[in-house]
Amino acid sequence: MPISIRENEPLARYTTFKIGGPARFFIPTKSEEDIIEAVRFAASQNLPYIFLGGGTNTLVSDEGYRGVVIRNEDRTVSFNGPLVYASAGAILAVMVHEAVQRGLSGMEWAFGVPGTVGGAVRGNAGAFGLSTYESIYRVRVLQPDSYRVRMLDRDELTWGYRDSIFKHNPLIILAAEFMFTPIDIEQCKTNLELYLARKKESQPLGKECAGCVFKNPHIQSFPKDVSLPIEFFQKEYVPAGWLVEQVNLKHHVIGGATISGKHGNFFLNANHATAADVVQLITLAKERVYEKFGVTLEEEIVYLGF
Ligand SMILES: Cc1cc2nc3c(=O)[nH]c(=O)nc-3n(C[C@H](O)[C@H](O)[C@H](O)COP(=O)(O)OP(=O)(O)OC[C@H]3O[C@@H](n4cnc5c(N)ncnc54)[C@H](O)[C@@H]3O)c2cc1C
Numbered sequence: 001m002p003i004s005i006r007e008n009e010p011l012a013r014y015t016t017f018k019i020g021g022p023a024r025f026f027i028p029t030k031s032e033e034d035i036i037e038a039v040r041f042a043a044s045q046n047l048p049y050i051f052l053g054g055g056t057n058t059l060v061s062d063e064g065y066r067g068v069v070i071r072n073e074d075r076t077v078s079f080n081g082p083l084v085y086a087s088a089g090a091i092l093a094v095m096v097h098e099a100v101q102r103g104l105s106g107m108e109w110a111f112g113v114p115g116t117v118g119g120a121v122r123g124n125a126g127a128f129g130l131s132t133y134e135s136i137y138r139v140r141v142l143q144p145d146s147y148r149v150r151m152l153d154r155d156e157l158t159w160g161y162r163d164s165i166f167k168h169n170p171l172i173i174l175a176a177e178f179m180f181t182p183i184d185i186e187q188c189k190t191n192l193e194l195y196l197a198r199k200k201e202s203q204p205l206g207k208e209c210a211g212c213v214f215k216n217p218h219i220q221s222f223p224k225d226v227s228l229p230i231e232f233f234q235k236e237y238v239p240a241g242w243l244v245e246q247v248n249l250k251h252h253v254i255g256g257a258t259i260s261g262k263h264g265n266f267f268l269n270a271n272h273a274t275a276a277d278v279v280q281l282i283t284l285a286k287e288r289v290y291e292k293f294g295v296t297l298e299e300e301i302v303y304l305g306f
Contacts (some may be wrong), residue, residue: 020060088118
């Protein structure tokens with residue numbers, strides 16, 4: 001089947017912020033062949049391209065994106081003992097849920113993380129001190145310059161806190177294999193429920209947002225004379241939500257965007273916000289935090305079309 005190429009497709013509906021203008025071209029893909037065809041199409045038009053997973057960590061500009069947005073809609077997940085294969089387009093929570101039903105432990109923490117496997121691998125999504133890379137076995141990638149498909153073994157990958165080789169390299173993630181640990185099924189389910197309960201307690205779930213806007217800055221990035229609570233020294237990172245709260249920006253509103261009262265790192269599209277509203281709120285939070293703490297917050301969210 002030839003790929004379907006849509007022109008001027010509104011992107012807001014493909015993001016959890018529900019914000020943003022159209023893509024010049026938008027191509028949903030269901031297979032690796034489709035992806036290669038979509039990348040070739042972008043090259044033939046001399047346009048940049050970008051992959052969109054669940055759009056749960058992305059802010060699209062009000063003007064949209066003047067390139068090709070490729071959306072991987074292959075949701076394949078398959079199991080071979082403790083080894084799990086998931087297409088980059090697979091929904092992360094679905095993979096985790098299916099693993100837990102089989103008593104496969106390792107990513108129970110990720111059930112409450114929306115988006116796709118591709119997005120989680122690129123951003124090394126994580127929570128509660130755990131992250132995606134701890135369970136990764138290998139990653140199937142496409143090299144866009146040569147259209148070569150190959151497997152990257154775990155020891156060829158580099159990653160860090162919300163960071164991976166894929167943030168510094170044009171490789172396209174096609175799929176990932178995860179290695180889980182078989183444990184008692186009931187224990188696995190309990191783990192998932194405990195993590196989910198902790199997440200619900202601290203985060204405004206079900207709202208139009210993109211999760212945490214900022215990465216948590218490392219304790220060593222603060223000037224020496226800034227006083228911080230002792231527990232942050234043990235954890236090494238200072239929660240960005242706490243910093244935003246300290247500069248009294250919880251509940252702050254600009255246009256239709258507001259900072260959550262429940263979690264200072266969650267910026268919400270509360271009332272038909274524009275991307276410009278969100279960017280103003282982000283700028284304000286960065287300025288205030290810098291003035292008070294001497295640290296520059298770095299975005300975890302991805303900007304598209306700015
Ligand atoms: C309510 C809520 C709670 C959240 N909680 C958490 C949390 O606890 N922990 C956490 O880490 N994050 C959290 N997030 C953020 C988000 O869910 C994660 O970052 C998620 O992994 C993003 O996946 P996605 O598919 O939506 O990525 P997208 O937003 O679609 O894309 C993100 C980036 O990945 C790139 N990308 C996507 N697919 C591919 C691919 N196949 N190849 C190459 N690049 C690709 C995109 O180009 C983009 O640069 C939360 C978000 C929300 C809305």
